[in-house]
Amino acid sequence: MKVTRRQFVKGGVAAFTVTFAAPEFLSDLARAQGAHVRNLVVLYLSGGNDSLSMLAPYNDPFYASRRPTLAIPAGQVLQIGTDSSNVALGLHPRLAGLKQIFDQGRLAFIQRTGYANQSRSHFTGTDIWSTADPNNAQGLGWVGRYLDSLPSPVDPLVGWNTTGSLPHVLQGHTAVPAIASPSSYAFSSPNSGAEASAERATAVRIASHVPVDRPELAFVYGSTQAALATLDRVSTVASYRPSPAYPNTGFAQALQAVAGAMTKSIGTRIFYVTTGGFDTHSAQNVNAANGAYSNLMGTLNDGLLAFHNDLKAQGLLDDTLVLSFSEFGRRISENGSGGTDHGSASVMIAMGGKVKGGLYGTAPNLNMDPKNPTLENSNGDVTYETDFRSVYAQVLDSWLGTDSTKLLGGNFRKGGIGFI
Amino acid sequence: MAGSDRQIEHLLRRAGFGARPDELSLYGAMSTTQAASALVDYDATPDTVDSKIGSPGYVGTTVTGGAFSPQSNINHARQRWLFRMVHSDRPLQEKMTLFWHNHFATGYNKIAGALSAAEAARYMAAKASEDPGQVRGQIEMLRDNALGRFKDILLAIAKDTAMLVWLDGRTNTKAKPQENFGREVMELFTVGVGNYTESDVYAAARVFTGWNLQRPGSAADGSQHYEFVYNAGQHETTAKTFSFAVYPDGGKTIPARSAADGMQDGIDFINGLASHPNTARYLATKLYRFFVNEFGAVNVTFVSRVAQVYLQNGGDMKAVMREVLQSPELWDASAYFARYSWPAEFVARALKDIGWSGFSVNDALTPMSNMGQILYEPPDVSGWDAGQTWFSTSAMLARMNFASSLAGNQKFNLATAVKKANASSTPEALLAYFVDALVTAPMDPSVTVELSNYLHANGAWTGSDAQLQTKSPGVVHLIAGSPEYQFV
Numbered sequence: 001m002k003v004t005r006r007q008f009v010k011g012g013v014a015a016f017t018v019t020f021a022a023p024e025f026l027s028d029l030a031r032a033q034g035a036h037v038r039n040l041v042v043l044y045l046s047g048g049n050d051s052l053s054m055l056a057p058y059n060d061p062f063y064a065s066r067r068p069t070l071a072i073p074a075g076q077v078l079q080i081g082t083d084s085s086n087v088a089l090g091l092h093p094r095l096a097g098l099k100q101i102f103d104q105g106r107l108a109f110i111q112r113t114g115y116a117n118q119s120r121s122h123f124t125g126t127d128i129w130s131t132a133d134p135n136n137a138q139g140l141g142w143v144g145r146y147l148d149s150l151p152s153p154v155d156p157l158v159g160w161n162t163t164g165s166l167p168h169v170l171q172g173h174t175a176v177p178a179i180a181s182p183s184s185y186a187f188s189s190p191n192s193g194a195e196a197s198a199e200r201a202t203a204v205r206i207a208s209h210v211p212v213d214r215p216e217l218a219f220v221y222g223s224t225q226a227a228l229a230t231l232d233r234v235s236t237v238a239s240y241r242p243s244p245a246y247p248n249t250g251f252a253q254a255l256q257a258v259a260g261a262m263t264k265s266i267g268t269r270i271f272y273v274t275t276g277g278f279d280t281h282s283a284q285n286v287n288a289a290n291g292a293y294s295n296l297m298g299t300l301n302d303g304l305l306a307f308h309n310d311l312k313a314q315g316l317l318d319d320t321l322v323l324s325f326s327e328f329g330r331r332i333s334e335n336g337s338g339g340t341d342h343g344s345a346s347v348m349i350a351m352g353g354k355v356k357g358g359l360y361g362t363a364p365n366l367n368m369d370p371k372n373p374t375l376e377n378s379n380g381d382v383t384y385e386t387d388f389r390s391v392y393a394q395v396l397d398s399w400l401g402t403d404s405t406k407l408l409g410g411n412f413r414k415g416g417i418g419f420i
Numbered sequence: 421m422a423g424s425d426r427q428i429e430h431l432l433r434r435a436g437f438g439a440r441p442d443e444l445s446l447y448g449a450m451s452t453t454q455a456a457s458a459l460v461d462y463d464a465t466p467d468t469v470d471s472k473i474g475s476p477g478y479v480g481t482t483v484t485g486g487a488f489s490p491q492s493n494i495n496h497a498r499q500r501w502l503f504r505m506v507h508s509d510r511p512l513q514e515k516m517t518l519f520w521h522n523h524f525a526t527g528y529n530k531i532a533g534a535l536s537a538a539e540a541a542r543y544m545a546a547k548a549s550e551d552p553g554q555v556r557g558q559i560e561m562l563r564d565n566a567l568g569r570f571k572d573i574l575l576a577i578a579k580d581t582a583m584l585v586w587l588d589g590r591t592n593t594k595a596k597p598q599e600n601f602g603r604e605v606m607e608l609f610t611v612g613v614g615n616y617t618e619s620d621v622y623a624a625a626r627v628f629t630g631w632n633l634q635r636p637g638s639a640a641d642g643s644q645h646y647e648f649v650y651n652a653g654q655h656e657t658t659a660k661t662f663s664f665a666v667y668p669d670g671g672k673t674i675p676a677r678s679a680a681d682g683m684q685d686g687i688d689f690i691n692g693l694a695s696h697p698n699t700a701r702y703l704a705t706k707l708y709r710f711f712v713n714e715f716g717a718v719n720v721t722f723v724s725r726v727a728q729v730y731l732q733n734g735g736d737m738k739a740v741m742r743e744v745l746q747s748p749e750l751w752d753a754s755a756y757f758a759r760y761s762w763p764a765e766f767v768a769r770a771l772k773d774i775g776w777s778g779f780s781v782n783d784a785l786t787p788m789s790n791m792g793q794i795l796y797e798p799p800d801v802s803g804w805d806a807g808q809t810w811f812s813t814s815a816m817l818a819r820m821n822f823a824s825s826l827a828g829n830q831k832f833n834l835a836t837a838v839k840k841a842n843a844s845s846t847p848e849a850l851l852a853y854f855v856d857a858l859v860t861a862p863m864d865p866s867v868t869v870e871l872s873n874y875l876h877a878n879g880a881w882t883g884s885d886a887q888l889q890t891k892s893p894g895v896v897h898l899i900a901g902s903p904e905y906q907f908v
Contacts, residue, residue, distance in 0.1 A: 120621075121603070123802050124613055164792045165809045178812030184790065185814060188821045190828030190893035194878050199894050202874040203820070206902060209866045216715050216760070217861060220811050220903035224820075227813035281588045281600045283534075336596020337588055342603070377618075 038399055039262060041255075041271045041322040042143060042169060043349070045300070047279030048122065049326035050340050051347035052382075053286045053293050054095070055109055055363075059088045062366035066333040070286045070340070083111065085362035092286070094297035097305030098349075106308070106317070107351045108419035110391055111361035112374070114345030114384030118328060122279070122342075125327030130168035132389050132408055142392055143270060144172025145407050146400060156226045157233055159270040160261055162254035167272055175226045176270075182238040182257050187231055204228050233266040240264060242310050251275035252303035259310045262320070275299055278326060282337035304351065311353075318353035321399050321420070325388065331380055332366055344381035348391055350419050354399075360417045361386050390414035427452050429859055430756055433908040434711050435459045435745055436511025438769030443511070456745035460567065460738060462510035469508040470500065470547075479506050479771055482782035490545055491557070492538040494528050495785065497545035498795045501559070502781040505768040512741070516566035517559060518764060519710055522806075524577050524609060525798035526558055526586045534585050535646070543582040543646070544796050553637045553645035558582040559796065570703070570735035571694035574609065578690060579648035581633065587801065590633045593654040597625035604801050605690075611698040616663065623660040627674060627685045630655035655682035666692035694735050700727035707740070712750045713758040714807055722749045757861035757907040760807050763791035765908055766819060770900050773858045774823075775830040775837075783825065790818030811906070820901035827893035827900065834896060835888035844883040847875035847891070854895055860904035867902070871895055 056072045057063050058079075064071040077090025078099045089109075091099055101107040115134055119125040127137035140148070147159055147170075159176035161167060170176045179185050187203070189196035207225040211217050240260030246252040254273045261268045277296055285291020304322070311317040329346030345364075364374040364382040376383040389412040393404035397413065398420040405411045425448045432439040432447060436459070439447070447455040458464075472478050473488065481488060481499045490497040501514075508514050532540035541557075548556040556564070558580050565573045577583050583601070584590045592598035602624030606616040630651040637643035661673040666689060674685050693699055704726035705718050712722065726743055733739035749755060761769070767784045788794065792815045798804055827834070838844050843853035851871055855863070875881070875891055899905055 120618060121607055121613055122800065123607075161812065164790065164815060165805060165812050175813070178814040180790070180814055185817060186821075187817065188824045190824050190831060190897055191890055195890055195894055198874055198877040199898060202870050202877075202898055203901065205873075206867050206870045206898070209864055209870075211864055216758075216808075217903055217907070219808050220760075220816065220906050223811045223813050223816040224903055227817045227820075230813065281598065282591050335591075335598060336593045337591035337598055339588070341599045 036319050037269060038401070039269050039271065039316075039320045040143075040395065040400065041258060041273060041320065043322055043324040044126075044167065044169070044272070044274040045278050045324055045326040046126075046274055046276035047326070048125070048328045048330055048342055049278045049346055050280060050284065050286075050293065050330040050343075051111075051326075052329070052332065053284070054092050054297065055111070055347050056090050056092070057087050057363045057366065058090045060363075060366045062332075062368065066366060068334065069338055070284055070334045072286060076287070081359065083359040083362055087363040087365075089359060089363060092294070092297045094294050095301045097301045097308075101305070101308055101351060102357055105357035106353060106355050107349065107357045108355050109359050110348045110350065110386060110417055110419065111359065111363055112345045112382060112385035113348045113361070113388045113391060114328070114382075115387055115389070116384070118344040118381075118384065120328060120342035120344070122327055127168055129325050129327055129388060130171075132392050140173075141167070141169040141171040142407065143169050143272075144174065144176075146172075146396065146402065147174040147176070147270065148172045149402060149407060150174070155267045157230045157266055157268050159272070160258065160268045161272045162257060163272065163274055167274070170270075170272055175222050176272075177226050177230050177234075179230075179234055179257065180254075182234050182240075182260065185227075185231060185234045185238075187228070200228075236264045236266060237261050244306070244309075246306040246310070247299075247302045249275075249299050249303060251299050252306055255303050255307040256310075259307060259314070259316070262311070262316050263314050275303070280330070280339045281335070281341060282339040284334075284339040308351065321350065321352040321355065321395065323391070323395055324349040329382055332364075332375070332382065333380065344376060345384035346382075348388070350391075354420060356419050358419070360419055386414065386417055387412055390417060394418070394420055426756075426859070427751070428455060431455055431459070431745070432511065433765075433769065434515075434750065434759075436515055437505045437765055438772045438908075440506075440772045443772075452751070453746060456742070459512040460742050460745060462513050462567075465509050467508075467510060467513075469504050469510075472507055473500065473503055477777070479503060479776035480778070480780035480782075482780045490541070491547065491550045491555075492541050494532075494537065494541040494545070494796055495782070497541050497557075497559075498785055499781045500545070501795050502764070502768065502784060505764060506771050506776060506781070513563060513566045516737070516741070517563040518762075519706075520562040520566065520573065521559060521795070522710075522798060522803035523706065524558075524562070524583065525801050525803035526580075526582050527798055527800070528796040531582055531585045539646075540582075543580075543585070551645075552642035554643075555581070555645045555647075567738040567741055568736075569694075570699075570730070570737060571691055573737075574605075574690050574694050575687065577609070578605070578628070578631065578686060581646045581648065584631070584633055584648065585646075589628060589631050592625065592629050592631060593651075594629050594656045597622070597629050597656065599625040601625075601628055605693065608802055610693040610702065611664070611696050612702040615698045620662050620664070623662055624689065626656045626658075626660050627689045630679075630682065631686060650683040652679040652682060655679050655685075657682055660685065660689075662692075664696065664698075668695070695731070697727065697731065700730040700735075703727075703730060703740075707744055708749070709806075710759075711744050712747065713755045714760060715754075715758045719749050722747060757904075759908050760810055761906055761908040762804070762806065762810065763788045763793035763815075763819075764795065766791070766906065767822065769908065770823060770826055774826050774896055774900060775833045777830075777833060779826060779829050783829075784822065787818050787822040787825070791815045791822070816906075819906065820897070823900035823905075824897045827896040830896075831889045831893040834892035835885060838888055838892055844888055846883075847872060847881050850888075850891065851875060851895065854892070854899055858896065858899045858905060860899065860902060861907040863902070863904050867904070871898060874898060 058074045058077045079090045130141045132142040161178045189199045210221045237260040246256040258271045284293045286293045330340035330343040393412040396404035428447045490500040544557045546557040548554045587601040589601045603621045632651045633646045634649035659676040704723040729743045843849045
């Protein structure tokens with residue numbers, strides 16, 4: 001329970017737009033004429049991803065010695081070359097789809113991303129990555145602030161959160177609908193016909209009487225109003241039936257809905273998806289075919305590959321950027337439970353038609369030399385090399401076309417990681 | 421329900437899950453002080469609620485194939501808990517159990533993955549009396565200790581089978597200390613983030629080395645089960661020093677002990693955490709948000725006073741809750757409807773307000789999931805985010821849609837009740853009846869006008885059975901699905 005987090009609204013919804021003019025459905029036509037939009041899909045790997053098992057420095061002798069059961073043997077990794085520090089890197093064997101995308105130059109790994117004195121708490125860590133503000137991690141989310149910066153009126157469907165509740169990264173004064181499943185996003189009634197219509201019309205009218213002097217109640221009015229205002233457009237997405245079908249995981253189904261929203265051109269540009277289970281303290285089982293970490297990578301790989309291939313077929317890949325984050329990486333040495341404890345810097349992924357694929361930043365050197373600059377915490381954890389806000393800055397500046405210094409409260413622009 | 425005491429309803433929304441008609445009569449005859457005492461001293465009320473499951477006159481449960489088995493089937497366990505929320509005559513015990521469930525948030529799925537679905541339901545929800553190995557699941561332990569001493573609850577949690585799987589204590593050994601429980605016991609269960617250091621986490625992990633599981637009993641008769649064992653051979657025996665006082669004399673170091681005596685490390689540490697002033701404040705803050713007021717800043721006077729009561733009474737939660745339920749902050753007018761209801765609160769209260777006869781709590785489980793709350797499955801060890809987080813668009817739709825399905829299910833009962841109350845003659849009479857039955861945060865007159873317009877829509881008012889069976893569920897749907905009804 002994050003008490004202070006609730007305070008973020010404090011009248012925020014008072015600013016909620018009561019009369020939004022429905023967007024015109026010109027996008028299909030516009031797209032046919034060559035117009036492009038820029039969609040951002042924020043992907044949260046929940047629990048703290050063990051990036052050393054995702055992107056393995058398989059030739060580092062300390063990788064094997066510090067992870068006697070978890071290290072992926074050199075013969076098993078999917079080799080993708082060396083980074084600028086000449087460290088050979090390989091993907092987890094279950095990431096064959098990501099390797100395909102990498103080989104096509106549309107996938108980037110930004111290594112050793114994090115920040116100084118990185119929190120090892122799931123909750124504080126997630127708050128910091130969500131707000132991009134280590135000093136005030138209870139503030140609004142960085143994507144929420146971006147949405148707040150858009151000129152009004154803002155379409156109530158500008159954002160689409162595929163989880164059931166609002167993630168911190170999207171918190172802002174702009175309400176973002178949570179649409180876990182487009183098909184169940186509907187208004188039901190105990191009656192039918194004219195009575196059901198009358199109920200719905202009444203609910204819509206009630207929701208229009210936002211009590212601006214009661215901010216907590218107004219927040220619930222805002223959610224109600226946004227739900228009722230978006231139902232019909234969302235229902236068009238429920239009919240999206242891509243071929244080939246996406247895998248039957250929650251993650252892949254969420255991505256299918258995202259692709260549906262893009263394909264049906266309902267106006268949404270910012271999406272949030274998540275896949276969890278990365279808090280692998282025990283039985284991480286990196287190398288077993290159906291081990292815990294292999295399954296995590298399988299879910300990630302199969303979902304992203306289906307999404308990538310679908311977007312490519314629809315001509316939408318160039319319009320889309322997927323950016324991943326996780327609250328922390330994990331401890332370098334495995335623990336006694338065949339798992340890894342909370343660590344520090346990690347790896348971010350960017351995927352999209354305009355992404356300049358490749359390996360950015362440098363891998364950590366895992367040796368136990370006390371002077372090893374790439375490690376911290378008595379060589380237990382990976383030290384960050386690229387501030388995660390530099391990655392966000394690039395997304396804001398180069399993809400969303402806004403001014404990152406305003407939204408991030410400082411200049412975090414950094415050379416050498418130009419993945420867009 | 422007309423003319424009922426709004427103060428008692430406020431108390432029962434907070435200390436319980438709203439008010440059934442019989443609860444209103446019972447507590448309505450008392451002063452608020454008497455009612456608060458009666459709620460806290462629930463031991464005086466027989467605990468017979470489980471024996472009512474499946475009886476006529478109570479909300480239903482649904483079992484597909486086999487018997488109702490909450491000790492081994494998590495779906496049944498969820499139904500049993502919802503049943504208790506609606507029908508228990510010890511409402512505060514159920515409310516505190518939910519508070520502790522959120523506080524020591526343990527999720528069924530990880531345990532099911534590690535053991536099995538039936539085993540996970542067992543370690544979460546079984547009652548000792550119904551288990552061949554006398555296993556008492558985590559939530560039953562919390563229920564039994566709902567108003568016990570916090571240090572006893574904390575020790576029981578540290579030895580709880582589900583917790584030992586959930587936060588990996590079962591694999592915490594001398595050679596490789598496991599930090600998961602050591603971190604969360606400070607961050608989330610006691611002193612709170614910012615009041616411990618990373619090296620405290622490593623020390624806490626070492627304190628609990630050897631707090632593992634064993635598996636006694638016989639597979640043949642079903643008594644075989646996992647339970648806590650102190651595994652002396654896996655305990656790390658050196659001294660552990662913390663950045664804060666563990667002992668009453670201010671001592672920060674748990675001394676080196678022999679392996680045989682090493683379990684005392686954990687007991688010392690738990691007692692130290694439980695009596696830490698930051699724990700008192702951390703709990704008082706959570707109690708304020710859960711029982712008193714979620715709006716605005718936390719009331720520091722309340723927190724200081726309740727923390728003091730906690731410390732003076734050795735962490736006795738009964739003394740603490742007696743203070744909370746009689747606190748001026750709870751009874752201040754600004755506290756009325758100053759909480760965003762949790763899905764469990766919304767569902768149980770809607771059942772009490774709208775009716776339950778002929779409804780199965782099984783039909784509330786998927787809606788609750790869509791509202792963001794699955795009992796026995798908090799999203800992570802920090803519990804549910806609560807507050808505004810409950811009110812995403814899809815979660816609000818899920819609430820409106822649950823109100824719709826329950827109102828539709830109860831349409832005959834609702835129409836009958838309206839006639840019995842002589843409230844069928846005009847739309848205004850019907851509206852007045854339901855606005856009184858489903859108490860909400862104050863509604864703006866413009867909202868009431870919309871409800872009235874709905875009742876007038878689609879033809880003249882006749883008060884016929886058919887019309888009552890249409891308009892009653894229709895307006896109940898709109899009221900229970902209104903933003904105002906979502907507050908408690």
